[in-house]
Amino acid sequence: MLSHLPILQVIVPLLGAPACLILGRARLAWAFSLLVSMLSLFMAALLLLQVYDTGTISYALGGWDAPWGIEYRIDLLNAWLLLIVAGSSTLALLAAQTSISREIAAEKQVFFYVAWLLCLAGLLGILATGDAFNVFVFLEISSLSTYTLVSLGKDRKALWAAFRYLILGTIGATFILIGIGFMYMMTGTLNMADLAQRLPAINDSYTVVAAYAFIIVGICLKLALFPLHNWLPGAYSQAPSVVTVFLAASSTKVAVYLLIRFTYTVFPANFRAGDFPLYDIFVALGVLAVFMASAAAIYQGNIKRAIAYSSIGQIGYMIIGLGLGTAMGLQATLLHLFNHALMKAALFMALAAMIYRVGSAQLSDMKGLGKQMPWTSMSFVLGGLSLIGVPLTVGFVSKWYLVSAAVAEGRWPVAFLVVFGSLLAIAYIWRVVETLYFQKPSETALTVKEAPLPFLLPIWLLIIGNLYFGIDTRLPVVITAEAAMTLMGGTP
Numbered sequence: 001m002l003s004h005l006p007i008l009q010v011i012v013p014l015l016g017a018p019a020c021l022i023l024g025r026a027r028l029a030w031a032f033s034l035l036v037s038m039l040s041l042f043m044a045a046l047l048l049l050q051v052y053d054t055g056t057i058s059y060a061l062g063g064w065d066a067p068w069g070i071e072y073r074i075d076l077l078n079a080w081l082l083l084i085v086a087g088s089s090t091l092a093l094l095a096a097q098t099s100i101s102r103e104i105a106a107e108k109q110v111f112f113y114v115a116w117l118l119c120l121a122g123l124l125g126i127l128a129t130g131d132a133f134n135v136f137v138f139l140e141i142s143s144l145s146t147y148t149l150v151s152l153g154k155d156r157k158a159l160w161a162a163f164r165y166l167i168l169g170t171i172g173a174t175f176i177l178i179g180i181g182f183m184y185m186m187t188g189t190l191n192m193a194d195l196a197q198r199l200p201a202i203n204d205s206y207t208v209v210a211a212y213a214f215i216i217v218g219i220c221l222k223l224a225l226f227p228l229h230n231w232l233p234g235a236y237s238q239a240p241s242v243v244t245v246f247l248a249a250s251s252t253k254v255a256v257y258l259l260i261r262f263t264y265t266v267f268p269a270n271f272r273a274g275d276f277p278l279y280d281i282f283v284a285l286g287v288l289a290v291f292m293a294s295a296a297a298i299y300q301g302n303i304k305r306a307i308a309y310s311s312i313g314q315i316g317y318m319i320i321g322l323g324l325g326t327a328m329g330l331q332a333t334l335l336h337l338f339n340h341a342l343m344k345a346a347l348f349m350a351l352a353a354m355i356y357r358v359g360s361a362q363l364s365d366m367k368g369l370g371k372q373m374p375w376t377s378m379s380f381v382l383g384g385l386s387l388i389g390v391p392l393t394v395g396f397v398s399k400w401y402l403v404s405a406a407v408a409e410g411r412w413p414v415a416f417l418v419v420f421g422s423l424l425a426i427a428y429i430w431r432v433v434e435t436l437y438f439q440k441p442s443e444t445a446l447t448v449k450e451a452p453l454p455f456l457l458p459i460w461l462l463i464i465g466n467l468y469f470g471i472d473t474r475l476p477v478v479i480t481a482e483a484a485m486t487l488m489g490g491t492p
Contacts, residue, residue, distance in 0.1 A: 353455035
């Protein structure tokens with residue numbers, strides 16, 4: 001059974017989706033989806049342990065070796081991401097049944113869980129596969145189900161947000177497919193390991209250069225990297241609350257993984273470190289993302305939309321680390337993948353609890369909730385401190401590594417901008433804190449009660465994670481350091 005974990009990681013949620021449809025009842029579908037997600041998390045943890053102990057796992061589907069067959073290939077990089085995606089799905093599902101009872105019509109709730117498991121299967125498939133075309137297939141599975149999940153938001157604006165996401169997402173997927181087609185045309189293989197061996201011999205080909213350009217642009221659209229980010233604020237703010245939790249913690253992280261995978265393990269090193277200044281472009285776009293998104297977040301009246309804009313800024317930090325072109329910078333990116341999933345899932349989950357009680361994500365409707373919902377409000381404050389990067393939180397750890405990586409390369413302006421950008425987060429987090437604790441509640445707010453246990457349990461599990469891994473950093477630091485060194489070819 002353990003030898004089949006790479007394929008089971010994908011097959012279990014993929015087969016679970018139609019099983020939810022067969023069950024036919026929302027409560028049963030929720031319980032089954034939660035069970036499937038927990039099983040995926042367990043398998044992801046086993047895969048991470050196995051890879052850490054024995055090295056990379058290669059699994060040939062049907063016994064057909066690559067390049068004739070499809071290979072699933074698990075190393076430290078994607079094993080780490082498998083854990084993040086499955087974990088975020090499990091924690092979000094703990095609150096899903098309670099949350100969607102207020103946000104989604106009863107007759108649509110079963111279809112909600114079908115789309116959820118399909119999205120989970122797609123994201124896990126992107127991470128596990130070692131075949132470039134399979135990346136596109138699983139990308140479409142996750143994307144189509146994500147469009148469905150976003151469209152189920154209770155506001156009619158959700159349909160427009162989903163449509164906008166569909167258009168831009170389709171453009172991104174088309175770019176990726178064109179790039180994959182170009183690579184296949186030049187090499188005759190779709191296996192990533194084979195591509196990595198064959199591409200260096202033809203790296204001067206304009207077709208290969210075009211393939212790389214198409215793939216990078218397509219991934220950056222999926223990633224919501226500034227200035228290709230326009231779909232994200234609408235999708236996150238209009239989607240059902242638990243969907244936003246799941247997407248914020250996992251979807252963009254998988255896109256960052258694809259960017260790292262193609263840049264470091266598929267295409268030759270001269271593509272990122274040659275005459276074309278790709279690293280400098282990444283750093284510039286990352287810095288712009290941090291400042292432009294933070295500035296936009298400050299002026300939002302809808303808290304979900306403000307935190308959505310902050311996600312674009314946090315993606316900027318990951319791209320800055322990638323753009324530094326060193327093992328330490330790459331480690332900072334991998335650390336922030338994990339840490340951002342913890343902090344952003346906690347913030348959106350706390351917001352989901354507030355929306356459940358108040359019925360609105362507008363800042364003006366949350367006056368005085370600090371007294372009415374003390375545990376939920378405190379969790380938002382602690383998550384906000386992590387987002388800012390206060391010491392003893394996970395946000396501080398990854399930003400410390402990012403600043404250290406910039407300083408080690410003598411790039412002091414980048415280090416300064418990272419620190420200053422973190423300070424901008426104080427402005428929009430403080431707006432929420434001021435509203436929660438220092439403004440007089442309205443008459444309706446006085447009757448608001450604390451969030452129910454299905455919300456409080458995952459919220460505080462995430463907050464404990466934010467604090468624990470901010471103090472005891474051994475597990476994420478060791479794993480990300482080894483993964484970064486492997487990606488850099490074993491050189492610092």
